[in-house]
Amino acid sequence: MTSPIESPPGQPPRARGLTGALESREPHRRSFKEYKSFIRKHYDGFAGALTAVTGVLTGHEALAGRLIRLGGFDVRGCKHILDAGCGNGRYSRFLLRHADPDAVLTGFDLSPKMLQRARARLKSPRVSHVVADLTRLPYADGTFDAIVCGWVLEHLPDPLPGLRELSRVMAPGGKLLLLCTEDTLTGAMCSRLWHCRTYNRDDLRQKCAAVGLRWQRELWFSRFHRWLKLGGIIVELHKESASRSGFPA
Ligand SMILES: C[S@@+](CC[C@H](N)C(=O)[O-])C[C@H]1O[C@@H](n2cnc3c(N)ncnc32)[C@H](O)[C@@H]1O
Incomplete structure (x- = not known):
């Protein structure tokens, strides 16, 4: 992780040096409405279709399964599960495998084409x-007792509206697995490919606390990832109870 430098008002803190220079500025170049339309087209099109291939080549398809399991993000006992920005259903597949048989899973995405791909995969x-x-x-x-939000928050120029919504739809005591591109060199390179921003770990932690989400524990895909600080920010967050956070239940 690189320590951030001051940014103009309304802009996220920027990493120093090469990382900061490499990071995509796409989310900040235009209005959020225009950026969303650009991202929808991006994922509806060839780039979205390619996620199935890149997922296998980068190992992410298999690595996702290392997170959603016993000892990882455990969804046993959760009856209403949300895959936020589900894409082609990579995390939904593992959520279905490990959730109770009577649990229901909801997925949403900005891209209708990604949802078609998810439906075709999950059946x-x-x-x-x-x-x-x-x-x-x-x-x-308070609809959901467990949420996974994988590699979506980096598509928001400002994370707070998204984090607020995730916190709002989560039941008190509910849990969230949040995965985000980090402000590292590899993260900045990924941000170029996917036209997204990166997050500074400490800054994100503060933003989560501001919406009543407690940073429970950090996860890594493997010991190798932890050791080399690769794979991005992966964190399990718990929603504070109303009495502790001052947030409505
Ligand atoms: C990198 S993909 C990740 C997909 C899936 N979560 C995974 O990990 O395989 C990012 C997804 O976020 C979706 N997305 C981007 N901005 C969004 C927004 N504002 N609301 C909902 N989905 C969004 C994109 O359409 C895309 O499917």
Whole structure:
């Protein structure tokens, strides 16, 4: 992780040196509305289709399974599970495998084409999909007891509206597995490929606390990733109870 430098008001803290110079500025170049439309087209098109291939080549398909399991992000006992920005259903697949048989899974994504790809992959009556934007979720407060949000938050110029929505739709005591591109050299290179931003770990932790999400524990894909600080920010967060956070339940 690189220590951040001051940015102009409204801009996220920027990493120093090569990392900062490499990071994509795409999310900050235009209005959020225009950026979202650009991202929807990006994932609807060839880049979105390519995620199935890159997932296998980079090992992410298999690595996802190392997180959603016993001893990892454990969804046993959770009855309403959300895959936020589910893409082609990479995490949904493992959530279905480990969730209780009577648990239901909901997935949403900005890209209708990614949802088609997820449906084609999962073929399960236990999953429902809807097109939605992370910053305006069509769910009532406290709907989900477990949420996975993988590599989506980096597509928001400002993480707070998305984090607020995730916290709002999570039941008190619920848990969230959040995966984000980090402000490292490899993270900055990924941000170029996927036209997204990166996050500074300490800054993100503060933002999560501000919306009542407690940074429970950091996870890594493997010891190798932990040792080399690779693979991005992967964290399990718990929603504070109303009495402790001052947030409505
Ligand atoms: C890198 S992919 C990750 C997909 C999946 N979570 C995974 O880990 O395989 C990012 C996904 O986020 C979606 N996305 C980007 N911005 C979004 C937004 N504002 N609301 C909902 N989904 C969004 C994209 O359409 C894309 O499917």
